[in-house]
Amino acid sequence: xxxxxxxxxxxxxxxxxxxxxxxxxxxxxxxxxxxxxxxxxxxxxxxxxxxxxxxxxxxxxxxxxxxxxxxxxxxxxxxxxxxxxxxxxxxxxxxxxxxxxxxxxxxxxxxxxxxxxxxxxxxxxxxxxxxxxxxxxxxxxxxxxxxxxxxxxxxxxxxxxxxxxxxxxxxxxxxxxxxxxxxxxxxxxxxxxxxxxxxxxxxxxxxxxxxxxxxxxxxxxxxxxxxxxxxxxxxxxxxxxxxxxxxxxxxxxxxxxxxxxxxxxxxxxxxxxxxxxxxxxxxxxxxxxxxxxxxxxxxxxxxxxxxxxxxxxxxxxxxxxxxxxxxxxxxxxxxxxxxxxxxxxxxxxxxxxxxxxxxxxxxxxxxxxxxxxxxxxxxxxxxxxxxxxxxxxxxxxxxxxxxxxxxxxxxxxxxxxxxxxxxxxxxxxxxxxxxxxxxxxxxxxxxxxxxxxxxxxxxxxxxxxxxxxxxxxxxxxxxxxxxxxxxxxxxxxxxxxxxxxxxxxxxxxxxxxxxxxxxxxxxxxxxxxx
Numbered sequence: 467x468x469x470x471x472x473x474x475x476x477x478x479x480x481x482x483x484x485x486x487x488x489x490x491x492x493x494x495x496x497x498x499x500x501x502x503x504x505x506x507x508x509x510x511x512x513x514x515x516x517x518x519x520x521x522x523x524x525x526x527x528x529x530x531x532x533x534x535x536x537x538x539x540x541x542x543x544x545x546x547x548x549x550x551x552x553x554x555x556x557x558x559x560x561x562x563x564x565x566x567x568x569x570x571x572x573x574x575x576x577x578x579x580x581x582x583x584x585x586x587x588x589x590x591x592x593x594x595x596x597x598x599x600x601x602x603x604x605x606x607x608x609x610x611x612x613x614x615x616x617x618x619x620x621x622x623x624x625x626x627x628x629x630x631x632x633x634x635x636x637x638x639x640x641x642x643x644x645x646x647x648x649x650x651x652x653x654x655x656x657x658x659x660x661x662x663x664x665x666x667x668x669x670x671x672x673x674x675x676x677x678x679x680x681x682x683x684x685x686x687x688x689x690x691x692x693x694x695x696x697x698x699x700x701x702x703x704x705x706x707x708x709x710x711x712x713x714x715x716x717x718x719x720x721x722x723x724x725x726x727x728x729x730x731x732x733x734x735x736x737x738x739x740x741x742x743x744x745x746x747x748x749x750x751x752x753x754x755x756x757x758x759x760x761x762x763x764x765x766x767x768x769x770x771x772x773x774x775x776x777x778x779x780x781x782x783x784x785x786x787x788x789x790x791x792x793x794x795x796x797x798x799x800x801x802x803x804x805x806x807x808x809x810x811x812x813x814x815x816x817x818x819x820x821x822x823x824x825x826x827x828x829x830x831x832x833x834x835x836x837x838x839x840x841x842x843x844x845x846x847x848x849x850x851x852x853x854x855x856x857x858x859x860x861x862x863x864x865x866x867x868x869x870x871x872x873x874x875x876x877x878x879x880x881x882x883x884x885x886x887x888x889x890x891x892x893x894x895x896x897x898x899x900x901x902x903x904x905x906x907x908x909x910x911x912x913x914x915x916x917x918x919x920x921x922x923x924x925x926x927x928x929x930x931x932x933x934x935x936x937x938x939x940x941x942x943x944x945x946x947x948x949x950x951x952x953x954x955x956x957x958x959x960x961x962x963x964x965x966x967x968x969x970x971x972x973x974x975x976x977x978x979x980x981x982x983x984x985x986x987x988x989x990x991x992x993x994x995x996x
Contacts, residue, residue: 468491469489469490469491470489470490470491470511470512470533470770471490471491471493471509471510471511471512472486472490472491472492472493472510472511472512472513472514472766472770473493473495473503473506473507473510473512473513473514474486474492474493474494474495474514475495475496475503475513475514475515475519476496476514476515476516476517476519476538477496477516478514478516478538478755478759478762478763479755479756479758479759479760480759481756481759481760482514482538482756482758482759482760482762482763483759483763485760485763485764485767486763486766486767488767489767489770489771490512490766490767490770493506493510503519503525504524504525504528504529505528507525507528507529507532508528508529508530508531510529510531510532511531511532511533511534511770512532512533512534512535512536512766512769512770513529513532513534513535513536514535514536514537514538514762514763514766515535515536515537515538515544515545516537516538516539517537517539517541517543517544518544519544520544521544521545521546521550522546522549523546523549526546526549526550526553526555532553532555533554533555533556533769533770533850534555534556534557534558534765534769534770534775535550535555535556535557535558536557536558536559536560536762536763536765536766537557537558537559537560537762537779538559538560538563538758538759538761538762539559539560539563539564539749539758539762540559540560540561540563540564540749541559541699542557542559542779543672545779547779547780550852551780551852551853551856552853552856553853554847554849554850554852554853555850555852556769556775556778556780556781556850556851556852557778557779557780557852558762558765558766558769558775558777558778558779559762559765559777559779560757560758560762560765560777561617561777562617562757562761563749563754563757563758563761563762564749564751564754564757564758565617565618565621566621566753566754567748567749567750567751567753567754568618568698568748568749568754569618569621569622569625570625570751571697571723571744571747571748572618572622572667572669572695572697572723572748573622573625573626574721575695575697575721575722575742575744576605576626576665576667576693576695576721577605578742579693579695579719579720579721579740579741579742580602580603580604580605580665580693580719581600581602581603582600582601582602584742585599585600585739586600605626605629605630605631605665606629606630606631607630607631607632608632608664608665609631609632609633609634609662609663609664610622610623610626610631610632610633610634610663610664610665610666610667611634611635611636611659611660611662611663611665611666611667612626612633612634612635612636612637612650612666612667612669613635613636613637613656613659613666613667613669613670613679614636614637614668614669614670614671614698615635615637615640615644615645615650615652615669616637616669618669618697618698619635619637619669620648622667622669623635623648623649623650624648627649631665633648633649633650633651634650634651634652634653634659634662634663635648635650635652635653635659636652636653636656636659637652640652656679656684657684657687660684660687660688660689660692661687661688662689663688663689663692664689664691664692664693665692665693665694665695666680666688666692666693666694666695667694667695667696667697668680668694668695668696668697668698668699668702668703669697669698670698670699670702671698671699672698672699672700672701672702676699676702677701677702678701678702678704679702679703680694680696680702680703680704680707680708681704681707682704682707682710685707685708685710685711685716685717686711686716688716688717690715690716691715691717692716692717692718693717693718693719693720694708694717694719694720694721694722695720695721695722696720696721696722696723696724697721697722697723697724697748698724699724700724700725700726700727700728701726703722704726705722705725705726705733705734705735706734708720708722708735708741709733709735709738709741712735712738712741713738717740718740719740719741719742720735720740720741720742721741721742721743721744722735722741722742722743722744723743723744723745723746723747723748724746724748725746728745728746729745730743730745761777765777773792778851778852780852781834781851781852782830782855787831788827790823790824790827790878791824791827791828791831791832792831793897794824794832794835794878794880795831795832795835796835796902797880797895797896797897797902797916798818798832798835798836798839798880798882798895799835799836799838799839799842800839800895800902800916800993801836801839801880801882801893801894801895802816802835802836802837802838802839802840802843802882803839803840803842803843803991803993804893804904804907804916804920804922804991804993805840805882805884805891805892806839806840806843806844807843807920807922807989807990807991808891808893808907808908808922808989808991809884809886809887809889810886810887810989811844811886811887812840812841812843812844812861812863812886813863813884813885813886813891814862814863814864815863815865815866815884816836816840816863816864816865816866816882816883816884817865817866817867817868817881817882817883817884818832818833818836818865818866818867818868818881818882819867819868819869819870819879819880819881819882819883820867820868820869820870820878820879820880821869821870821871821872821873821874821876821878821879821880821881822870822871822872822873822876822878822879823873823877823878824878824879824880825869825870825871825878829867829869832880833865833867834851834854834855835851836865836882837855837858837863837865838850838851838854840863840882841854841857841858841861841863843991845857845861873896875905876896876898876905877896878896878897879894879895879896879905880894880895880896881893881894881906890908891908892906892907892908892909893906893907893908894906894907895916900913900915901915901916902915902916903915903916904920904964906952907922907952907964908924908962910924910952910953910961910962911952911953912950912951912952912962912964913950913952914948914950914964914966915948915966916993917947917948917966917967917993918992918993918994919966919967919968919969919970919971919990919992919993920964920965920966920967920990920991920992920993921963921964921965921966921967921971921988921989921990922962922963922964922965922988922989922990922991923935923962923964923965923979923987923988923989924961924962924963924985924986924987924988925961925962925963925984925985925986926961926984926985926986927953927961928984930983930984931961931982931984931985932951934982934983934984935963935965935979935982935985938978938979938982939965939967942975944967944968944969944971945967945968945969946965946966946967946968947966947967947968948965948966949963949964949965949966950964951963951964952964970990970992971990976988976989976990
């Protein structure tokens with residue numbers, strides 16, 4: 467089987483390239499212009515970018531086979547997430563690759579301005595020994611206001627606490643209990659933070675709410691002599707307002723690594739020696755670049771292998787996906803395909819029932835897997851974890867959840883049920899030492915390991931039927947690789963044959979099978995990933 471093609475549009479760490487080459491065919495397009503990049507993407511399944519490549523509607527239209535875009539870094543401002551989602555393209559990033567580097571850089575900006583390191587260095591290099599002009603301030607005993615207590619903000623809090631700083635934070639999405647464990651007192655109103663902080667460091671995403679958040683009004687409400695650090699996103703600090711606040715003495719100093727417009731070539735901040743400026747170096751360490759390259763390479767490779775990637779930006783997985791849920795994702799997806807194949811259609815409402823240990827976990831990823839499998843079997847659309855929920859909503863399809871603490875015969879059990887054309891349909895499955903196993907179809911019990919080619923036959927429970935089916939398949943030169951028989955508990959009226967075959971049956975062959983004596987229904991389902 468040919469390896470999937472991945473185009474690498476920008477330079478990433480060599481370790482990332484090596485990680486990709488284990489399972490993918492890598493096309494290095496880091497030195498080509500955009501027209502050539504679009505040409506190379508025509509048959510690509512994956513794309514890796516950093517921040518310079520615009521992944522927009524034009525690019526996505528040029529890559530009809532594209533399944534995943536990997537951003538070797540955190541921000542995805544250069545990727546049109548809406549267009550990617552509509553195209554069913556997964557977007558993944560490396561959210562933890564640069565966290566330590568970014569936190570350390572924020573501390574470096576904090577210390578550099580507090581101790582005038584940048585200014586003293588420049589004067590000493592000019593040949594002047596001047597100790598009196600660069601008196602600084604200590605961090606110890608000062609109050610650090612942290613805007614955003616996510617991965618990087620929490621690491622900054624940890625490091626600032628080691629310097630003996632008092633910590634106050636603002637983050638609408640963190641509970642006071644979690645903040646307290648960090649040693650941070652949180653406030654509900656950001657202006658309460660502004661009023662007491664000696665230093666303020668920004669670790670927020672750029673959103674409608676945070677855009678231009680630190681403006682003239684914010685600076686006017688701050689404690690006189692405050693010092694500002696922004697190593698998160700440009701545009702959160704209004705640079706012209708900051709320059710004016712520094713000139714007026716409201717802000718004693720600032721350290722900025724990100725800007726409204728990058729690359730920054732002109733700014734009112736250039737004339738202010740109290741301000742430290744660096745050209746977006748937060749992730750510019752050997753360790754961060756290696757990790758970003760390997761993390762995104764692993765995510766892209768896993769996505770192309772059909773796995774659900776936890777760093778997906780445009781898939782709502784709810785809470786963290788446990789290993790047990792991850793193991794059940796392909797089972798649920800294939801159960802949904804069997805469900806639609808037996809129903810010969812997709813009901814508007816499908817019930818996903820989780821029993822036993824699997825019921826202890828959040829069902830959101832499993833619900834997505836059910837939608838993905840059902841829609842892929844019922845439609846000709848390209849379905850992925852990314853667009854399954856959107857397409858289901860457009861078609862009026864929804865999955866509802868039920869949970870039960872106990873599964874009668876198994877540790878965990880998953881059932882899909884619904885009604886199509888007034889006929890009830892149900893299938894159940896679990897994971898055993900045999901792998902993924904189908905254990906119930908239409909109320910009939912059986913234990914059939916899932917195979918790529920499945921023939922499901924409902925028949926009269928009478929002698930000779932199984933032999934007729936075997937002879938029929940033998941006459942077609944179709945080999946049976948596995949077969950199980952199930953009955954409705956407590957009755958002798960109907961039975962179910964689950965047959966795994968080595969080759970595909972045509973619609974005509976299935977129709978001929980249905981005409982055999984004793985056959986009630988027959989359905990054939992092909993599972994691409996079984």
